[in-house]
Amino acid sequence: MTVKLEIPVIDLALSDGAERERLCKEVAKVAEEWGFFQVINHGVDESLMTRTLDVYEDFFHSPVEEKTKAVISEDSIEGWKHPTLTQASEYLQHVASQFSAEYVANSWIPATPKYTKKWPPTPAALRPTSIEFVNAATRLHEKLCRMMAEGLGLESDAFVKHFVDPRVSLRANFYPVKTESNFVGGLAPHSDLCNTTLLIDTVDGLEVKKDDTWVRVKVLPNAFVVNVGDLVEILSNGRLKSCLHRGCPNENKERLSVSCFYMPNDDAVLAPLDELLVDGQTAKYKAVRFADYFESLISKGNLLKDRIEQLRVEE
Ligand SMILES: O=C(O)CCC(=O)C(=O)O
Numbered sequence: 001m002t003v004k005l006e007i008p009v010i011d012l013a014l015s016d017g018a019e020r021e022r023l024c025k026e027v028a029k030v031a032e033e034w035g036f037f038q039v040i041n042h043g044v045d046e047s048l049m050t051r052t053l054d055v056y057e058d059f060f061h062s063p064v065e066e067k068t069k070a071v072i073s074e075d076s077i078e079g080w081k082h083p084t085l086t087q088a089s090e091y092l093q094h095v096a097s098q099f100s101a102e103y104v105a106n107s108w109i110p111a112t113p114k115y116t117k118k119w120p121p122t123p124a125a126l127r128p129t130s131i132e133f134v135n136a137a138t139r140l141h142e143k144l145c146r147m148m149a150e151g152l153g154l155e156s157d158a159f160v161k162h163f164v165d166p167r168v169s170l171r172a173n174f175y176p177v178k179t180e181s182n183f184v185g186g187l188a189p190h191s192d193l194c195n196t197t198l199l200i201d202t203v204d205g206l207e208v209k210k211d212d213t214w215v216r217v218k219v220l221p222n223a224f225v226v227n228v229g230d231l232v233e234i235l236s237n238g239r240l241k242s243c244l245h246r247g248c249p250n251e252n253k254e255r256l257s258v259s260c261f262y263m264p265n266d267d268a269v270l271a272p273l274d275e276l277l278v279d280g281q282t283a284k285y286k287a288v289r290f291a292d293y294f295e296s297l298i299s300k301g302n303l304l305k306d307r308i309e310q311l312r313v314e315e
């Protein structure tokens, strides 16, 4: 018998009230079992989500000359990249495949010159909309990290106190329908190097590895797909899972997804929480400074879970 798996859906409507304790336990449970779930009634304005999708759809449909204004630079993973129309620098060859789907990625918080100078200048609504969206999404990231902590029986701020002055970025991925003449690409199996990821999806194509099966996420309108990133896996000493996933084109429809990555500042040091190292539990990961972990993208690339595996303490 084939069992059709679907990632869990959690309704957050009562998460600040009567149902908080139950919902925190549910969030922690699915983060433990899946590392992936969807949330509805999450509090982020639905029209803001739609406007965010719209500006990125406009971006991807802009003429190449416009997109080139935001082209990815030699030493960075930020900017616009296309599998055939842009060159992947040596740096980028190490951190991602030349053949990944078309994308544009930028950090929006903090708005320091290092990041602002790479923000795409067009379409005009892209900058204000991205800033508005990232601020709203950051509040949801924080809320979910608090809920996971509470659900594990920890203090509410057990995770978020490690994420002061966070860096928050967006990555919009664009997958036209494959034809014989266009190369679309996809996102190879990877885990995300952040604390948590929130993804707005439009058309089915995201796949999540559950045990040995790839499970295709069924898009729900106005939902966010949430996933645990590597850093929450480290802080939780492996209890919460940063799960492998891959981005695929849809067979019939053009597909756009927008991922929002919540990351700590460069100097944050991540290590399994002391509160979890009780009752004979020992640390399963070595401590790491975030900037060093980010740089390990170069040595380890963004494939599979090689980055986090390098921190694993031998048993
Ligand atoms: O577009 C997708 O399905 C996956 C996106 C993703 O995993 C990412 O941006 O990290």
Ligand SMILES: [Fe+2]
Binding pocket: 190, 191, 192, 245, 259
């Ligand atoms: Fe991802």
